[in-house]
Amino acid sequence: MALLPNDVSPVRDLLPDLITLRRDLHAHPELAYEERRTAGIVANALRLLGLEVCEGVGGTGVVGTLRCGDQAAGWDDGQRPRSVGLRADMDALPMVELGQRPYASQHAGKHHGCGHDGHTAMLIGAARQLARTHQALGLTGTVHFIFQPAEEGQAGAARMIEEGLFERFPCDSVYALHNWPDLPLGHAQTRAGPIMAAADRFDLTVRGKGGHAAQPHHTPDALLAASQLVVQLNTIVSRRIDPNESAVLSVTRMEGGHSHNVLPAEVSITGTVRSFDPDTQDRIEAALRDTAQGIALATGTTVEVNYQRYYPATVNTAVEATLALEAAMAVGLQAQMAPRAAFTSEDFAFMLQRKPGAYLWLGQGREGPDANGSFALHHPCYDFNDDALPLGVRWFCEVVIRALASETACCPAT
Numbered sequence: 001m002a003l004l005p006n007d008v009s010p011v012r013d014l015l016p017d018l019i020t021l022r023r024d025l026h027a028h029p030e031l032a033y034e035e036r037r038t039a040g041i042v043a044n045a046l047r048l049l050g051l052e053v054c055e056g057v058g059g060t061g062v063v064g065t066l067r068c069g070d071q072a073a074g075w076d077d078g079q080r081p082r083s084v085g086l087r088a089d090m091d092a093l094p095m096v097e098l099g100q101r102p103y104a105s106q107h108a109g110k111h112h113g114c115g116h117d118g119h120t121a122m123l124i125g126a127a128r129q130l131a132r133t134h135q136a137l138g139l140t141g142t143v144h145f146i147f148q149p150a151e152e153g154q155a156g157a158a159r160m161i162e163e164g165l166f167e168r169f170p171c172d173s174v175y176a177l178h179n180w181p182d183l184p185l186g187h188a189q190t191r192a193g194p195i196m197a198a199a200d201r202f203d204l205t206v207r208g209k210g211g212h213a214a215q216p217h218h219t220p221d222a223l224l225a226a227s228q229l230v231v232q233l234n235t236i237v238s239r240r241i242d243p244n245e246s247a248v249l250s251v252t253r254m255e256g257g258h259s260h261n262v263l264p265a266e267v268s269i270t271g272t273v274r275s276f277d278p279d280t281q282d283r284i285e286a287a288l289r290d291t292a293q294g295i296a297l298a299t300g301t302t303v304e305v306n307y308q309r310y311y312p313a314t315v316n317t318a319v320e321a322t323l324a325l326e327a328a329m330a331v332g333l334q335a336q337m338a339p340r341a342a343f344t345s346e347d348f349a350f351m352l353q354r355k356p357g358a359y360l361w362l363g364q365g366r367e368g369p370d371a372n373g374s375f376a377l378h379h380p381c382y383d384f385n386d387d388a389l390p391l392g393v394r395w396f397c398e399v400v401i402r403a404l405a406s407e408t409a410c411c412p413a414t
Helices: 008-027 034-046 116-137 156-162 224-235 236-240 278-299 318-330 349-353 386-404
Strands: 052-057 063-068 080-081 083-089 141-148 175-186 187-190 194-195 200-207 245-256 266-275 301-310 314-316 335-336 357-365 410-412
Touching: 008 034, 008 314, 008 386, 034 063, 034 116, 034 141, 063 116, 063 156, 063 187, 063 200, 080 200, 083 116, 083 386, 116 141, 116 175, 116 386, 141 156, 141 386, 156 175, 175 187, 175 318, 175 386, 187 278, 187 318, 200 224, 200 278, 200 314, 200 335, 224 245, 224 278, 236 245, 236 278, 245 278, 266 278, 278 301, 314 318, 314 349, 314 357, 318 335, 318 386, 349 357, 357 386
Parallel strands: 083 141, 083 175, 175 357, 187 335
Antiparallel strands: 052 063, 063 141, 080 410, 187 357, 194 314, 200 266, 200 301, 245 266
């Protein structure tokens, strides 16, 4: 039961408005938990469709609910209509946009450099399409359109869940997508199991006493200890982790010292760890703490370790990953199983810890001299490819059709 080919024209009819909306959001980016303008636009758009709308979920999140068919069906025999959640993220990145488009960011130091403006526009488009077609399609069940704040490192999904997202808006399964510049436009990939990595951050503070650079024998050298620590950290994955496991540890910053003739008393080191398996995650953290303790003992310094696991791995369930791929193929995308997971991270992982579901990569790559800049995620010249908008709308709609029209059309009441 696909939207193609009969419903291609209606989706195309939505496209001019969606492009205008997407570019307006791009011009007015808002950071994590500041998405008040964006949330207002989303809420108003959903209300115009006659949906039930709840604002302020998880700070600035918005949930719109579309009830399809006979909502009383099944209650007499202990069953309830099936429900499905579709999620889009709304926040921008704290970075300067260098693109020169007419709709470039109007807010200094804020940039939709990851395409969340496009994700938001696609989900609004899916809500519009389903609101006007669900009766003709004969759908029965509930669709929750989840517009999430603070994906970029601030765990907006976790906050929505903590504030009762799935108790207030029950979902049998949840789905999301992300534009993927590495895939050509018109292609899509996902896979069962891990598709995005867990993301950890470590901050290490190496402390000595500080002193004159001409008299290093009078003070533990915090800078030398930090340098040795960086070298040793980069051996953890290659020497402490099974080669059959996948993990990355990267030191991304080291700071210390202000003068050419002074040994600093303190040096800071920051970095990230990416992995897919909790046991691997545990081993890396333990090895990092052991390494820090060993360097401190050998150099006479102290090393303070702050290790934060801020996003878990994004893990698709098998049935829902298959549904996501079949939906993509049904709407004309060249869809295939992703050959491997990505080491980037995604806080939709928190939703997938609570509910079955799947996360899809939607290709938006295009050829051209500016392809690497204009379509590379988190690049200062990045811009979402508007040609992907109708593809995402159709995929979201087809997921709903398949999720609500499955063989088990109702679920046990809870």
